[in-house]
Amino acid sequence: MKQRTKVIIDTDVDFDDYMAMVYLMQNPEVDVIAISVTGCGAAHLSKGVNNVANLLTLFGDKALTLPVLRGAKAPMRYSNVFPADVRTGADDHYDAPFPATNPSPQIHDAQTWLRNFFLNNEEKITVLSIGGGTNFGHLFLSAQNDEVLTQKLKSGIEKIVMMGGNILPRDITPGAMGNIEAALGDNVYYQNTVAEWNIFIDPLGAKIMFEFGVPIRLIALNATNDVPIEQSFVDELNAINTPQAQFLSAVLAYPANAAGIGTFLSFWDPLAACTITAPDLVTTETFQLLVWQELDEEDDQSASLIVDTVNGTAIDVAIAAFKDAVYAEYLRVLRLPLPDTKSSCPAKS
Template sequence: MKQRTKVIIDTDVDFDDYMAMVYLMQNPDIDVIAIAVTGCGAVHLSKGVDNVANLLTLFGERALKTPVLRGAQAPLSFSNVFPADVRNGADLHYAAAFPGVNPSPAIYEAQSWLHDFFMHNDEPVTVLSIGGGTNFGTLFRSAQQNPALQAKLLSGIQQIVMMGGNILPRDISPGAEGNIVPTLGNNVIYRNTVAEWNIFIDPLGAQLMFASGVPMRLIALNATNDVPLDQDFVNQLNDINTPQAKFLSAVLAYPENAAGIGTYLSFWDPLAACTIQVPSLVSTQTFRLLVCQELNEEDDQSASLIVDNERGAAIEVAISADKNAVYTEFLRVLRLRLPDTCSSQ
């Protein structure tokens, strides 16, 4: 019998995080062993923890006790945040109804749970980082002062798959500009044109992850730009009559999300999730990277990725993706029916 890939998800519970989480929870080849929530990105922390706990009701009794980890409330550096309307939509789980309220969720403090898990874990684990680097950046920073934990992290984490960053046109052709300003619409509060949101939220957290020594595949904007979230995909998703697909359809129907379909939304986090089992969905290139930590309000380059062949960490970066193959893989898993799925609580 094929061994399932063990995955810890680290999420800021945005619309595309729901897509990634549902795909992995639905995937028979994946064993999601914990979901860590950060309050530094789209969702506020307490709302995010509650939303993830209740999301588990989509997957029946087998999933209700999946550990939900209460992570960071503030980034390790700067104070960059999503605009209020984005955070409000995430807090409201985009008006998509959960089957019910998780009656007794298994909620833990993230750093304590992660420390104890890795100190006693002997099986390889993949980390899917789709909410910025604060939670695992904090863990890796702690490990710098704890050689035993450092050794356990290096042996226990098989790989980190992180949605984040972009290789700029100055470093690759074709390059990818940042997505801070383009995704803000009328809420232009930042003038940073070179960063990607997950890394922009906490540049230091991302740098600590990069420098951890754990193998990393970065699903950059260079690849996600090849997989726009378009109406054809949404139509196919809407045709799937499962509770999980219906939930995602409702998330995407939320007005602010629906307005981005076919315009500025991409398959950000679900692309990262899909590559855990099907890495061939993307083409990659290895770069030695640093995350820019300097803030200059007149020419803000913070959180941009610096190619530095002397000081940078070797990171496998996804620079292109096969849109049709990605859609096919995601929808294949969403069409599966779970044997013990709850329809109500």
């Protein structure tokens, strides 16, 4: 039997994060060993931690003790945040009911757990980064003066699959502009048209991740724009009569999410999740990238990705995706029976 890919998920618990997490938890080729939560994106930290713990009740008793890691409350730089109404929806898990309240959640401090895990880990781990770079930015920063931890991280993390960023039209054809204004609707108050949300939330965290020396596959807006969430996909998901699919259908039926179907919602985080076991769903190109840090409130370019062949870090960037194949792969996994178990990793304090 093929060995399952071991994955740590790092999430801000938005609607598309649920799609990504359910896909990986349902996928028999994947062994999710921990889920770390950041409070810097969609959900606030305590709400996000509780929501992830309760999400595990969709996957049977053996999933209930999967480590849920309580991460950062604030970004490493600036204070960029989603609008309050967006965060309220995420905090309330989009009114989608969980089957139950997790009776035995295993909640740990993210930095302590991650540090101890990697210091003792001997297997290759894939990190799915779908909530900005804050948690792993802190971890990698703490390793800068710890040679043992640095080596264990570099040998233990096979790759990071990160949903974030965009290569602008000035650097590639077709390019992709940022998605901050498009996601805000009537809440437009940022003067930044070039950044993508996950990196915009914490550009320093993303910078540290880029430069640490672990291979990264960046699932950029250039690729996710090719996979809008269309009504045809939602209809097929609705037709799958499992608790997991019905939970996601309820998430997508939340009014603010439903309004984006066929318009501005894309397969952001679930596309990144799908590429862990099906990398051919996207085409990639390597760019030397910098994450722009300087904030200019009159012409904000912060968190944009700059192609710099001299100073940039080599990053594999997904620049295109195949919508029909992505839909088919995602729905295929959601139709599978629930795997017997999802984690072989003991909790670490």
